[in-house]
Amino acid sequence: MKEEFQAFSEMVCADATYKLIDIKIPLYVLLIEDDNGRSEITAFGLFVNEQRETLEWFFNKYKECYLACSMTRVFITDKSLSIIIIIIFLYLDMKERTVIKPLFPQCRLVICLFHTLRTFNLVITCEKLGITPDERDRSKGIIEKLRYCKSEREYQDMYTIFLSEAPHAVKNYFIKNWHDIREEWVTGLAFNSGNFLNATNNRLESFNSKLKSVIPIFLNLSDFFKQLFVILKCVRSERDNKTIGVIQKHPTKKFKNDDEYKYYKLLTPYEFNYLKQSLSITDNSNVLCTTLTVCSCGFFNSMKLPCIHIFNKWISTNNCLYDEKLCDKRWTRNYYYMSQTILKEPLMPCEGETPVFVDVQPKISKIINKII
Numbered sequence: 293m294k295e296e297f298q299a300f301s302e303m304v305c306a307d308a309t310y311k312l313i314d315i316k317i318p319l320y321v322l323l324i325e326d327d328n329g330r331s332e333i334t335a336f337g338l339f340v341n342e343q344r345e346t347l348e349w350f351f352n353k354y355k356e357c358y359l360a361c362s363m364t365r366v367f368i369t370d371k372s373l374s375i376i377i378i379i380i381f382l383y384l385d386m387k388e389r390t391v392i393k394p395l396f397p398q399c400r401l402v403i404c405l406f407h408t409l410r411t412f413n414l415v416i417t418c419e420k421l422g423i424t425p426d427e428r429d430r431s432k433g434i435i436e437k438l439r440y441c442k443s444e445r446e447y448q449d450m451y452t453i454f455l456s457e458a459p460h461a462v463k464n465y466f467i468k469n470w471h472d473i474r475e476e477w478v479t480g481l482a483f484n485s486g487n488f489l490n491a492t493n494n495r496l497e498s499f500n501s502k503l504k505s506v507i508p509i510f511l512n513l514s515d516f517f518k519q520l521f522v523i524l525k526c527v528r529s530e531r532d533n534k535t536i537g538v539i540q541k542h543p544t545k546k547f548k549n550d551d552e553y554k555y556y557k558l559l560t561p562y563e564f565n566y567l568k569q570s571l572s573i574t575d576n577s578n579v580l581c582t583t584l585t586v587c588s589c590g591f592f593n594s595m596k597l598p599c600i601h602i603f604n605k606w607i608s609t610n611n612c613l614y615d616e617k618l619c620d621k622r623w624t625r626n627y628y629y630m631s632q633t634i635l636k637e638p639l640m641p642c643e644g645e646t647p648v649f650v651d652v653q654p655k656i657s658k659i660i661n662k663i664i
C-alpha cells in the first residue's frame with residue numbers, strides 16, 4: 293500500500309460501507325488511482341461510531357502513516373510540489389468535511405456527483421421547504437444545470453437565473469449550503485483540482501460492490517477479516533495481471549503518424565487513449581487562456597495532459613505535436629514500470645518446473661532453396 297501511495301498520492305477517494313459486520317460497525321475504505329487508471333486500496337477503518345473524534349483519529353493516523361511517503365516524494369521531485377494536491381471524495385457529510393479540512397489544509401475537497409444530486413433530491417421537497425411541486429421541479433432543474441457548469445462564468449449566468457426564479461426557501465437553503473463551496477461540486481470547477489476527471493466516487497462503489505458480492509451481510513469479525521484479505525489479494529492479482537498485459541500487449545491498429553506512435557511509447561495505454569482523442573479532434577471552442585504548454589480548460593487542469601487546444605496551438609505554429617514535457621510524469625510508462633510491485637519482484641520459476649531449452653532448426657523450405 294505504502295509504495296503505491298508514495299507514487300500516486302495526488303488523489304484519495306474515501307467512502308464508508310455498511311452491513312458487513314454483525315456488530316453493525318461501518319467499514320471505511322480509502323483508495324488511490326495509479327497511472328494506468330487502476331485503483332489501489334490504501335487504508336481500511338472499522339469504527340465503533342462515526343463521531344467527529346473517531347473520524348479525526350482515523351484521518352490523523354492516515355496522515356501519520358502516509359505523509360512520510362508523500363513528503364519523501366516531494367523531496368525527490370520538488371518541482372512537482374505545486375501540482376501535488378490530495379483530493380478527497382466523500383459523501384456530503386458535514387462531519388467528514390469539517391474533520392478533513394483542518395487536517396489536510398492543502399487539500400481540495402470534491403463531492404461525489406451522485407451524492408450531490410441525491411442530497412438535492414432528499415432536501416428539496418414540498419414538505420421540507422413548503423413549496424409547490426412545480427416550484428420544486430423548476431428549482432431542481434436549475435440546480436442540476438448548475439452542477440454541470442463547465443466554468444465560473446457559466447455558473448454565474450445560471451446562478452442569476454436561479455436567483456430570479458427559485459422560491460425563497462430554496463434560495464436560502466442553496467446559498468447557505470452550496471453556493472460558497474461550488475468548487476467542490478460543480479463539475480467544471482472541480483476539474484481544476486486535478487481530479488483525473490473523476491466526478492463520482494464510482495471507483496470505491498465498485499470495490500464496495502465486490503465486498504458485498506463475496507462477504508455475507510452481518511458476518512462475525514473473525515470471518516469478515518478472512519474474507520476481506522482474500523478479496524484484497526484477488527483484486528491485487530487482477531491488477532498485477534493487467535500490469536503484465538501493459539508490457540506484453542501491442543496494438544494491432546496502425547498509428548496515424550509518428551507523433552501518435554511516440555506518445556504511445558511514452559504513456560500507459562489508459563492515458564494514451566485520453567491523449568489520442570485530443571490528437572484526433574479539432575475544437576474551435578472559445579477557451580480563455582491557452583499557450584503552447586498550458587490551458588485553462590477542464591481536461592488539462594484535471595489530467596495534466598495536453599488537450600485539444602494546446603495541440604491546436606502547436607498546429608498553428610507548425611510544430612510537430614510531440615513533446616514529452618507536456619505530459620505529467622505520473623502518466624509515463626517508465627514511471628509506471630518503476631512503481632508497480634509486481635515488476636520489482638525477481639522472476640522465480642514455479643516449484644517443480646525446470647527451464648525448457650528449444651533447439652530451433654532452420655525451416656525446410658529455406659534448406660530446399662539453398663539446394664536448388
Ligand SMILES: [Zn+2]
Binds near residue numbers: 602
Ligand atoms: Zn485546453
